Amino acid sequence: MEIPKNVEVMDWATSISWFDENGILCSISKKAAPQTMEETIQTVEDFKKMLNGREVCMLIDVTHSVPSSREVRQYAANEFPKFTKAIAMISDSPLGKMIANLFFSIMKQPYPTKMFTNEEEAKDWLKQYL
Numbered sequence: 799m800e801i802p803k804n805v806e807v808m809d810w811a812t813s814i815s816w817f818d819e820n821g822i823l824c825s826i827s828k829k830a831a832p833q834t835m836e837e838t839i840q841t842v843e844d845f846k847k848m849l850n851g852r853e854v855c856m857l858i859d860v861t862h863s864v865p866s867s868r869e870v871r872q873y874a875a876n877e878f879p880k881f882t883k884a885i886a887m888i889s890d891s892p893l894g895k896m897i898a899n900l901f902f903s904i905m906k907q908p909y910p911t912k913m914f915t916n917e918e919e920a921k922d923w924l925k926q927y928l
Contacts, residue, residue: 799826799859799888799917808848810841813858822924823854827863838870842877855884855924857917861891875907884910884927886920 801807805816812833815825833841866874878885885907910927914920 799824799857801826810845811837812841812864818857818921820921820925821854821928822921823856824859825856826859827861829862830864832864832866833870835867835869835873838866838873842874846877846881849881853881853883855886855927856882857886857888857920857924859889860887861889863889863893879908882907882909884924886912886914886924888914888917888920890915 801814801816802818805818808815811828812830813825813827815823818824912920912923914923
């Protein structure tokens with residue numbers, strides 16, 4: 799996934815995010831150390847403040863995702879439903895796919911999730927939830 803020109807980019811500790819022309823929140827995971835619980839809480843709070851109460855569909859490139867602690871996964875599983883309509887994930891990496899599939903199979907979510915290898919197919923799938 800590539801960052802389009804002329805979009806406002808949010809540079810987080812573990813990802814870079816922007817909204818596409820359809821209002822889908824696109825995010826590319828960075829090659830970064832796993833966040834601590836405190837860092838995760840701060841990131842999620844900043845994220846919720848940015849969304850200002852909106853719920854969003856997310857397209858996340860998990861190619862460079864790193865495993866997180868059980869505590870962080872549990873926190874994310876509790877917080878994401880507060881602002882998520884649906885999540886599509888894409889990955890060119892077997893490790894990224896494994897991490898994403900593991901998270902969403904262990905932590906069942908009340909919103910739709912699906913893994914893709916193609917960005918356009920992922921966006922098309924997300925559009926039904928906008």
